[in-house]
Amino acid sequence: MTTAMVRAENVHKSFGHVEVLKGIDLEVANGEVFCLLGPSGSGKSTFLRCINHLETIDAGRLSVDGELIGYREEGDKLYELRESEVAAQRRDIGMVFQRFNLFPHMTALENVMEAPVQVRRESRTDARDRALQLLDRVGLGERAGNYPAQLSGGQQQRVAIARALAMKPKLMLFDEPTSALDPELVGEVLDVMKDLAREGMTMIVVTHEIGFAREVADTVVFMDDGVVVEAGKPADIIGNPQHARTKAFLSKVL
Amino acid sequence: MTAASPERVRPTPIKAIPVRRTGQWISAAIVVALVGALVWTVATNDNIQWPVVGDYLFNSNILRGGVTTIQLTVLSMVLGVVLGVVLAVMRLSRNPVLRTVSRAYLWLFRGTPVLVQIVLWFNLGLIFPRLGVGPISADTNSLISAFGAALLALTLNEAAYMAEIVRGGILSVDKGQTEAAHALGLTSTKTMRRIVLPQAMRVIVPPTGNEVVTMLKTTSLVAVIGAQDLFTEAQLYGSKNFTTFEMLLVASFWYLVLTTVLTFAQSRLEQRFARGTSQGAPAGPGFAARLHANLRPGRTATQGASR
Numbered sequence: 113m114t115t116a117m118v119r120a121e122n123v124h125k126s127f128g129h130v131e132v133l134k135g136i137d138l139e140v141a142n143g144e145v146f147c148l149l150g151p152s153g154s155g156k157s158t159f160l161r162c163i164n165h166l167e168t169i170d171a172g173r174l175s176v177d178g179e180l181i182g183y184r185e186e187g188d189k190l191y192e193l194r195e196s197e198v199a200a201q202r203r204d205i206g207m208v209f210q211r212f213n214l215f216p217h218m219t220a221l222e223n224v225m226e227a228p229v230q231v232r233r234e235s236r237t238d239a240r241d242r243a244l245q246l247l248d249r250v251g252l253g254e255r256a257g258n259y260p261a262q263l264s265g266g267q268q269q270r271v272a273i274a275r276a277l278a279m280k281p282k283l284m285l286f287d288e289p290t291s292a293l294d295p296e297l298v299g300e301v302l303d304v305m306k307d308l309a310r311e312g313m314t315m316i317v318v319t320h321e322i323g324f325a326r327e328v329a330d331t332v333v334f335m336d337d338g339v340v341v342e343a344g345k346p347a348d349i350i351g352n353p354q355h356a357r358t359k360a361f362l363s364k365v366l
Numbered sequence: 367m368t369a370a371s372p373e374r375v376r377p378t379p380i381k382a383i384p385v386r387r388t389g390q391w392i393s394a395a396i397v398v399a400l401v402g403a404l405v406w407t408v409a410t411n412d413n414i415q416w417p418v419v420g421d422y423l424f425n426s427n428i429l430r431g432g433v434t435t436i437q438l439t440v441l442s443m444v445l446g447v448v449l450g451v452v453l454a455v456m457r458l459s460r461n462p463v464l465r466t467v468s469r470a471y472l473w474l475f476r477g478t479p480v481l482v483q484i485v486l487w488f489n490l491g492l493i494f495p496r497l498g499v500g501p502i503s504a505d506t507n508s509l510i511s512a513f514g515a516a517l518l519a520l521t522l523n524e525a526a527y528m529a530e531i532v533r534g535g536i537l538s539v540d541k542g543q544t545e546a547a548h549a550l551g552l553t554s555t556k557t558m559r560r561i562v563l564p565q566a567m568r569v570i571v572p573p574t575g576n577e578v579v580t581m582l583k584t585t586s587l588v589a590v591i592g593a594q595d596l597f598t599e600a601q602l603y604g605s606k607n608f609t610t611f612e613m614l615l616v617a618s619f620w621y622l623v624l625t626t627v628l629t630f631a632q633s634r635l636e637q638r639f640a641r642g643t644s645q646g647a648p649a650g651p652g653f654a655a656r657l658h659a660n661l662r663p664g665r666t667a668t669q670g671a672s673r
Contacts, residue, residue: 166545196553203551213546217564227550230560272546279550 117142117283117314123172125158132158134338140316145309147325148318150335151361156318160285164205165198203231206276210288212268214260220271221256224278246274250304266297270304286317322365326350334358418612431599432620438585442520443578450528457533475526481587483523487515488591516588531573535566567639575632579625596620
C-alpha cells in the first residue's frame with residue numbers, strides 16, 4: 113500500500129486577483145486519514161474542492177489514484193475532459209459538505225439510493241438494500257423514510273455520509289463536516305467518521321476538530337495563506353509545532 | 367398568590383359588553399345597499415332579456431366554444447411550459463450561443479403585444495402563401511387554421527413568460543444542491559432533471575397557476591381571428607340576435623366558473639409541491655386569497671405593470 117491516492121504537485125488557484133492556493137505539494141497514501149487544519153481563508157476547503165474538480169486548478173498537477181483530475185494528458189499536451197468524463201471521475205470520490213446538502217425533496221433512503229440508481233445503473237431493489245444497510249451503519253435505519261427537514265443536523269450529516277458511501281468511493285473528502293452542527297451533535301458524526309477510518313477508507317478531512325485530528329489522523333497538515341506550513345504526524349504537528357503560525361493557530365483553537 | 371386548591375371553583379366566563387364597531391356596521395350597510403341597488407337595476411333592467419341568458423347558458427355552440435377555450439388554454443400552457451423550461455435552461459447554459467438565442471427570443475416575444483402576435487400568425491399566408499420543406503409544401507391558410515394560429519401565438523408568447531418564471535425557480539435552488547449532485551457523479555442534465563427542477567417547482571408552481579388563469583382569459587383575444595372559442599361564439603350570437611349584452615353575461619359566467627375551478631386546483635397542486643419543506647405546509651396564500659387575487663378587477667392593470 114505505497115501507492116499515493118492523491119498527489120498534488122505545485123497546485124495553484126486564484127479567484128480573480130486573489131491567489132488562494134500558492135503552490136500546494138501533498139501526497140495522500142492509500143488508506144490514510146489526512147487532516148487539513150488552518151484558519152478560515154487559508155485555502156484548505158478550496159484545495160479539497162479541487163480534488164473532485166468542483167474547482168479547477170490554474171497551474172500544477174493534481175491526480176487521484178494515478179489519474180489526472182479534469183484533464184487528459186497526451187504527449188505534452190493537456191486536453192480538457194468532457195463533462196461526462198469528469199462525472200465518471202467524481203463517481204469514485206465521495207464528498208461530505210459542511211451544510212450537508214441533502215436533497216430536500218427526497219427521503220433519507222432516496223437520497224442514498226439516488227446516485228447508485230442514476231449513475232451506476234444499479235437496480236432499485238439492490239440499491240435499496242444497500243442504502244438500508246448503509247443507513248443502519250450510520251445508525252439511522254429507523255429514519256429511512258424521513259425527509260431531511262425532519263432530521264437533526266447530526267442525522268442529516270450521517271445520511272450525507274451514507275449517501276457518499278453508496279457509490280463505493282475509493283476516497284472520501286470531508287469539508288468541515290461538523291462546523292454547522294450544534295456542539296452536542298458533533299460527536300455522533302465524528303463517531304461515524306472514526307468507524308470509517310478504522311475500516312481503512314482513505315479520507316481527507318478539513319476540520320477544526322483538533323481532538324479528532326489528534327486521535328484519528330495519520331497525517332496532519334497545517335495550511336495558512338495558501339501554502340502548507342507544516343505536515344507530519346499529529347503528535348508532532350499538534351503536540352510540538354515548529355512554526356510560529358502553527359503555534360499561534362493551535363493556541364487559539366486548543 | 368396561593369397555589370390553586372382542588373376545591374377552587376372555575377369563575378364564570380367574562381360577559382363584557384363588546385366595543386361598538388359602529389363604523390363597520392355603517393360601511394357594511396352602505397356596501398349592501400349599493401350592491402343591492404346595482405343588482406336590482408341590472409336584474410330588473412328591461413333592456414336585458416334574462417330568459418335569453420338562461421336559454422343560451424347551455425347552448426351547444428356556447429358549450430363547444432367553452433371546450434375550445436379550455437383546449438386552447440391547456441394546450442398552449444402545456445406547450446408553453448415545455449418550451450419555457452427549454453428556454454430557461456438555455457438562458458442559464460454555459461454555451462453563449464444558447465444564451466443569446468434565449469435572450470433574443472424573450473426580447474421578441476415579450477416586446478410585442480399578444481394580440482398583434484395572434485393576428486400576425488393568422489395572416490402568415492400574406493407573406494408566405496405556401497409553407498413546406500423542399501418539394502413538399504402546402505397552402506399556408508389551410509395549414510394554419512384560426513385555431514392553429516391562436517395556439518401558435520399563445521404558446522410562443524407564453525413560453526417567453528414561463529422561461530422567466532422557470533429561470534427564477536432554478537436560481538432559487540441552493541448551489542450546494544448542484545455541487546452535491548455533481549460530487550456524486552450526476553451529469554448536468556441529470557442534476558437539472560432529478561435534483562434542481564423538482565426543487566424549483568415549489569417556486570415555479572404558484573406563478574404558473576396564475577399564468578393558467580391569465581391564459582384562460584387571454585384566449586378571449588383569439589375572437590379577433592374567429593377561432594371559435596367561448597368569446598367568439600358568444601359574440602356571434604350576440605350580434606346575430608341583437609342580444610350583445612346577454613351573450614356577454616353568458617360568456618362572463620363561464621369564464622368565472624372556469625377561473626374558480628382553476629384557482630381551486632392551483633391551491634391543491636401547491637400543497638403537493640411543498641413536500642419536504644416544513645412537512646408539506648402550503649407555501650403561498652390560501653384558496654380564498656388566491657381566488658380574490660385572480661378575480662380582482664386590477665388584475666389586468668397589474669399584469670400590464672409587471673410585464
